[in-house]
């Protein structure tokens with residue numbers, strides 16, 4: 271284990287309920303995602319894809335970069351950051367299911383919007399109307415990505 275991994279585990283453990291790593295890591299969920307610059311709980315600086323994690327048992331929070339979230343906590347988030355970057359380039363881009371679910375779970379889109387988006391994911395061609403609605407929903411999805419303020 272590298273020194274960074276060690277440090278991240280210490281921070282996560284100190285804010286978790288369980289003293290068993292495999293259990294402790296499952297207590298954490300991603301509360302918010304940001305772009306900006308700060309340092310990861312592992313000590314790495316700077317990180318630009320920033321996640322605010324919250325422990326569902328202790329309610330403690332931790333700032334962790336996306337690659338550490340993927341690697342150590344085991345929550346996949348990189349695909350969501352990628353989707354958001356692609357919406358910025360093309361408002362008509364269709365995001366992955368994971369991103370739709372994350373937006374819905376965090377209250378950025380409602381259940382109708384979530385169902386609509388899921389229904390177009392599989393389609394090869396979209397009507398003009400479907401594209402317009404997709405763009406509108408993308409506008410809400412992109413609002414998940416906040417600017418990180420220290």
Ligand SMILES: [Zn+2]
Nearest residue numbers: 310312314338
């Ligand atoms: Zn890290």
